[in-house]
Amino acid sequence: MNIPYTVEERPDTGLANGKLGIWLFLASEVMLFGALFSAYIILRVGALEWPHGELSIKLGAINTVILISSSVTMVMAWASLKMNEWGKHRLYLTLTFVLALVFLINKYFEYSAHLAGGEGPSHSTFLAIYFTLTGLHGLHIVGGMIVMGYFLGPGSKMWKTSPEQFANRIEYTGLYWHFVDLVWIFLFPVLYLL
Amino acid sequence: MHPDPAEVKKTVRRYFMIGAALLVFTGVTVAANQFHFVVPVAITVALIIAVMKGSMVAAVFMHLSHERRWIYGALLLTVVLFIALMFMPLLTMLEHIGTPLDALRAAGGHAGR
Structure with missing residues (x-):
């Protein structure tokens, strides 16, 4: 049995089902991170003093550069498929995966430095919200890597049987990945600079 | 949306330009932080730049400009x-x-x- 509207657009929405599905999922993600940003505002406004300069701006900026670069490689992975350039698609998707891994390694060093100094989430309100926000964001990075790993491995077979559907799947993965980048674009100034 | 290959080829350069602009704005955010503005000004500046960067990601990379x-x-x-x-x-x-x-x-x- 074939699932309808995986490639062709539905006449009523003008969209393939996957596209509408991923956008609704991203809408729920906006509310999830929004709730945590809202919690951050409450905690910050209610705090008598708020630490400044506790996080390494250098590491945060490097991670921002890494995620922005990964967004470019991700969109290029999709564009390469649309231009029928399989080799380039593999290269760009692998690059995105590697950049995500480098982001997590960076984060590991950052977390380790804090934890080694006894600065865990229970140390202060700031660190509690820092670990919660960046931890949740890190889990999203891991989720994205799992999906990319699937499309670099067993999932790539679909390119031969249904190239349009495969390109759509990469597009949806890209939409998720750009959202993860977008969240970091706000997390960086809020946690590291302000 | 199902853009054809020729259409996608035209946007490739744009993707790299936006990527470069995002990196420049990241540099501007960090540089602005060196000025040690008072907190309300610092928050406003940082959030304006973040909104600009976010809009570029959403409009171009996520194709929201033509959805x-x-x-x-x-x-x-x-x-x-x-x-x-x-x-x-x-x-x-x-x-x-x-x-x-x-x-x-x-x-x-x-x-x-």
Whole structure:
């Protein structure tokens, strides 16, 4: 049995089902991170003093550069498929995966430095919200890597049987990945600079 | 949307340009932080740059600049609810539970009378 509207657009929405599905999922993600940003505002406004300069701006900026670069490689992975350039698609998707891994390694060093100094989430309100926000964001990075790993491995077979559907799947993965980048674009100034 | 290969080829350069612009804006954000503005100004500057960067990612990388009506509808609802969520902390200021009665009277509150 074939699932309808995986490639062709539905006449009523003008969209393939996957596209509408991923956008609704991203809408729920906006509310999830929004709730945590809202919690951050409450905690910050209610705090008598708020630490400044506790996080390494250098590491945060490097991670921002890494995620922005990964967004470019991700969109290029999709564009390469649309231009029928399989080799380039593999290269760009692998690059995105590697950049995500480098982001997590960076984060590991950052977390380790804090934890080694006894600065865990229970140390202060700031660190509690820092670990919660960046931890949740890190889990999203891991989720994205799992999906990319699937499309670099067993999932790539679909390119031969249904190239349009495969390109759509990469597009949806890209939409998720750009959202993860977008969240970091706000997390960086809020946690590291302000 | 199903853009054809020729159309996609034209946008490739744009993707790299936007990527470069995002990196420049990241540099500007970090540089602005060196000026040690007072907190309200620092927050405003940082958030304006973040909104600009976020808009570029959404418009170009996520193709929101030319999407279907249904996507815009879903996102409009999300934006409305997100803004409501951001203003939720204001409600905590209206909440008087736990405030000593004397403090409420001094602030001009009715103190439950």
